[in-house]
Amino acid sequence: MYKLFLRSLISVLFLLGFGLNANAEFKVGFVYVGPTGDHGWTYQHHEGRNAVEALGIKTTYVESVPEGADAERVIRQLAQSGHDLIFTTSFGYMDPTNKVAKDFPNVKFEHATGYKREHSNVSTYSARFYEGRTLLGHMAGKMTKTNTIGYIASFPIPEVIRGINAMTLAAQKVNPNIKTKIVWVFTWYDPGKESEAAQALIDQGADIIMQHTDSTAPVQVAEKAGVWSFGQASDMQRFAPKSILTSIIDDWAPYYVERSIAARDGTWKQQDTWHGLKEGMVAMAPYNSAMGGDLIKEVEQLQKDLASGKAHSFTGPIYDQKGNILVAEGAVADDGMLAGMNVYVKGVEGDIPQ
Amino acid sequence: MIKIEKRNDVSRSIYFLTPVLAIFLTLFGGGIIFYILGFNPIEALKFFFITPISDLYGLSELLVKATPLCLIAIGLSFCFKSNNWNIGAEGQLIFGGIVGGGVALLFYSHDGFYVLPIIILSGAIGGMLFAMIPAILKTYFNTNEILVSLMLVYVAKLLLDYLVVGPWSNPEGFNFPETRQFSESARMPILFDGLRIHAGIFITLITVFFSWLILYKTYLGFQIKVSGLSLKTAKYAGYKGKTMIIIVFMISGACAGLAGVGEITGPIGQLHRNISPDYGFTAIIVAFLGRLNPVGIIFASLIVALTYLGAETAQIFLQVPKYTGQVFQGMILFFLLGSDYLLFFKIKFLGLKKNEL
DSSP states (O other), X not given: OHHHHHHHHHHHHHHHHHHHHHHSOOEXXXXXXXXXXXXXXXXXXXXXXXXXXXXXXXXXXXXXXXXXXXXXXXXXXXXXXXXXXEEEOSGXXXXXXXXXXXXXXXXXXEEETOOOOOSTTEEEEEEOHHHHHHHHHHHHHHHOSSSEEEEEEOOOSHHHHHHHHHHHHHHHHHOTTOEEEEEEOOOSOOHHHHHHHHHHHHHTTXXXXXXXXXXXXXXXXXXXXXXXXXXXXXXXXXXSTTTEEEEEEEOOHHHHHHHHHHXXXXXXXXXXXXXXTTTTSEEEOOOOGGXXXXXXXXXXXXXXXXXXXXXXXXXXXXXXXXXXXXXXXXXXXOHHHHHTOOSOBTTBOSOOOO | OXXXXXXXXXXXXXXXXXXXXXXXXXXXXXXXXXXXXTSOHHHXXXXXXXXXXXXXXXXXXXXXXXXXXXXXXXXHHHHHHTTOOOOXXXXXXXXXXXHHHHHHHHTTTOOSTTHHHHHHHHHHHHHHHXXXXXXXXXXXXXXXXXXXXXXHHHHHHHHHHHHXXXXXXXXXXXXXXBOOOOOGXXXXXXXXXXXXXXXXXXXXXXXXXXXXXXXXXXXXXXXXXXXXXXXXXXXXXXXXXHHHHHHHHHHHHHHHHHHHHHHIIXXXXXOBTTSOSSHHHHHHHHHHHTTTOHHHHHHHHHHHHHHHHHHHHHHHHHOOOTXXXXXXXXXXXXXXXXXXXXXXXXXXXXXXXXXXX
């Protein structure tokens, strides 16, 4: 009896919550995994939020939300406090997002980089960062003197392995002798670990440093050591003005604007988005003139071809480390294969940590 | 010239009132900070301390957050009372989580009432064994338990990283660093539909009760207190110091292990790299704020948990930086230690004597 009473009390409270929300102003919430000042991943999501805010739509963000038990509460609080659309911008929010979505069918949820859409009010989105990696590979292959490319990697998930492979394939195309050396740091953001990894790679002869982590530490180490580097997630040029050749920019703004307007106008539908250079979700920062005009022209052409579909990052023949064929000559890898990629291509050194 | 003298006549009621004073000073200090940031201090404090617990969901979340803090702090109080500085509760929590989570994965396809108790028990044993490492090294090799227990935190973290990235990662999870979701029979029962408060709270309450019993009603508790007050007296009385050190570390580790297993079988439901937002370290604040007293620790854990929830609500409603929560925790500790110092020591301002010039 007592339990029944409590249950009904809770449902009434929930209903009250909905009732209040229905009349309130349209609001968009953002959950960030890092601080807005990381100058990488979260910084770019925050830039996207600013673009939504610029439309006159009210937004709220919560930064540095741990990917553990706390995430669900923060997402739920945003849903409860009248937010109509909520972007959860890290992989670790996947299960909490789906859990909260179940209890708030009138609120729309957008989860970045995940694969679970358990309820009709959950969409997922991610960017084809690997297209940017192809451009980096082309530049790296041309610019390296030691034929060694240093790569700081976060976690051995398909997204990261795809980036390593795309970069290596493009570099091999212009310089068959290159080798990719990888240090796994098992973190997305740890300036200390990232700079140690960069230094270790430079000590092993790498004269190009690139990263799939979010801090600016690796480019700063590269600048000091006088080797080339590439920025990640945002334009990191000002942190290493001499060393950075370009940065891969995650531009979430157009997507956030489009989805916010759709949710406000009632045209929002569940979808799985994977946008790249073509749609502008992946963009390139200005190219460093130290590369020389010819190389810049080549890269710009390649960028156009990738955007138009004339070129593809994973065009056969592609072999794995043992020489088995992965993609046949003339074919391109389909999205299913890309989404589950878990082997290195030929030319990458070492094994994927398992 | 300033002279600092020890006070000999500290009254018991003042001793237990200083944490309350520290909290009021924190509210006052927090109000000033909010004012400087350009917010109405009263309104900001309301968003910080009242809004988060103004409904059932908020209250339930407060308990969810306070449960592990209280449990760990209770365990730590055994160590701290006897002058054993276990700083590595975070590691013991993680190791308990690893062992409990491992058992949960082992029983993945089992379905039965016995699954959860086995998981909880193995988590407690895991934490206990992990805490015995600094205890044994201290008693037999004379190492410093602060350093050993602290360094073991990183060992536990790296072990967890290794397991969730490698052998224990979800086979259907695209290599993401996490295990499968545990089966239903491996999860803490939820007490009320729609809320996250789970049966782990009973484990905490039972632990608090037994801790009180041990500390205040048993010979062991007496030994612990005497050793804390004066090691020499304890030796003179013939207490077996080594055994006691190992026992307090075991209790402390078991509590941290229980907290870890409570998190992974409760709100989280799987193992991944972020099973604890540094509960093991925050619990040190909780233990001292609660005066190493079981009842005090219950209140302290609720207050510290509230600073976390408050930081989130204040950010959602006022967009103040998330780190204000940490500022509040820091202020509570600062004011508590500050008032403790003045409680135990007198500061005398003496005039300068001629011959001292």
